[in-house]
Amino acid sequence: AQSVxxxxxxxxxxxxxxxxxxxxxxxxxxxxxxxxxxYPNQGLQLLLKYTTGATLVKGINGFEAEFKxxxxxxxxxxxxAHMSDxxxxxxxxxxxxxxxxxxxxxxxxLKVEL
Amino acid sequence: xxxxTQSPKYLFRKEGQNVTLSCxxxxxHDAMYWYRQDPGQGLRLIYYSQIVNDFQKGDIAEGYSVSxxxxxxxxxxxxxxxxxxxxxxxxxxxxxxxxxxxxxxFGQGTRLTVV
Numbered sequence: 282a283q284s285v286x287x288x289x290x291x292x293x294x295x296x297x298x299x300x301x302x303x304x305x306x307x308x309x310x311x312x313x314x315x316x317x318x319x320y321p322n323q324g325l326q327l328l329l330k331y332t333t334g335a336t337l338v339k340g341i342n343g344f345e346a347e348f349k350x351x352x353x354x355x356x357x358x359x360x361x362a363h364m365s366d367x368x369x370x371x372x373x374x375x376x377x378x379x380x381x382x383x384x385x386x387x388x389x390x391l392k393v394e395l
Numbered sequence: 396x397x398x399x400t401q402s403p404k405y406l407f408r409k410e411g412q413n414v415t416l417s418c419x420x421x422x423x424h425d426a427m428y429w430y431r432q433d434p435g436q437g438l439r440l441i442y443y444s445q446i447v448n449d450f451q452k453g454d455i456a457e458g459y460s461v462s463x464x465x466x467x468x469x470x471x472x473x474x475x476x477x478x479x480x481x482x483x484x485x486x487x488x489x490x491x492x493x494x495x496x497x498x499x500x501f502g503q504g505t506r507l508t509v510v
Contacts, residue, residue, distance in 0.1 A: 290435060313496035324399075324485055324501035325438075332496045371437060381426055381445075381489050381497045382453070387437040 285374050287386035295394050300359040302389045304346075304372030307353065314355040315373040315383065316346055325371065331355060342366070367393045397422050401486050401502035407510050408473070408480065416471045416505045418486035425491045427469035428499065431455060432483040441484075444469055445491050473507065481509045 288303040306312055313332050317325040329340025336348040346357045355372060369390050373383040399420045408414045420427065426445045430438040440453030444463040458477025463469055469488075473480045483506050487499040 315498070317501075322483075322504070322506070324401075324503045325487075325499075326501070327498050330496070330498060375495045375497075381491060381495050381499075382428070382440060382443060383438075383499055384440075385430075385438040387435060 285372050285384055285386035287370075287372050287389050289389055290387065291390045291392065293392040293394060294362045296364055297361050300344075300357070300362045300366065300391065302357040302370050302372075302391065304355045304357065304386060305353050306355065306372075306374045308374065308376060310376060311350065312374040312376055314346075314348060315375075316340065316344070316355075316357050317371045317373060318342075319369045319371065319388075321368075328357070328370075362391075362393045364393050364395075367391055399486055399488055399500055399502035401484075401505050403505060404503065406505055406507045408507060410509055411475045413472055413474050414507065416473070416484055416486075416507070418469045418471065418502060420467050420469075420486075420488045420500075420502075422488055422500060423466070424488035424500070425466070426489045426497070427463070428487040428489075429453075429459070429461065429469070429471045430485045430487065432485060432504075438485065441471065480507055482507060 284307045286305045315330045316328040329338045331348045339345045344359045372386040402417045428443040429441040442461040444450035460472045485504045486502045489497040489499045
């Protein structure tokens, strides 16, 4: 069975600083990987996804993530944090032939401080 | 505009009552999903459906029921058998691919509170 681990339930950065949110997965086969963002009392919005091909994936709002098979990781980064980035971020995985079901991590709450 | 509509946004239920959460999509997606969100636990899959008149249990189906009579609708009933129903419920939809990897589109959620 696949699973997703997000290290750090809360991350705090200063405005303009690097954002790094960590995600590791466990899967016996190469998975499909996703990052979603959630603002308070809202649904989830897709930031980016990795399916096949280039391992560095660029998403919306200046975010990107790199798929590293050897490390089973898919960390999310943004060079310069903005106050509007404050939200909860979820990493998710689905497997080939898994019926498109997503398995989510427990989420990381990002706080951006002045 | 295409999207997923969940209603109501807030719902209050007395203990022992069944309640039904509505989810409608106009994205022409074959697959629909219900997730439950609790603080610190991420999203957990309750039920999903990949085609009309068929659905499967997810990881936490006990105390819930669903139907899929129309492609665009996937209502979730929270029954009195659900021991701790207070949570944020999210509905999603996606295309169905043979290999997986389809993006899920989410509704705005329904917050259910037992009073």
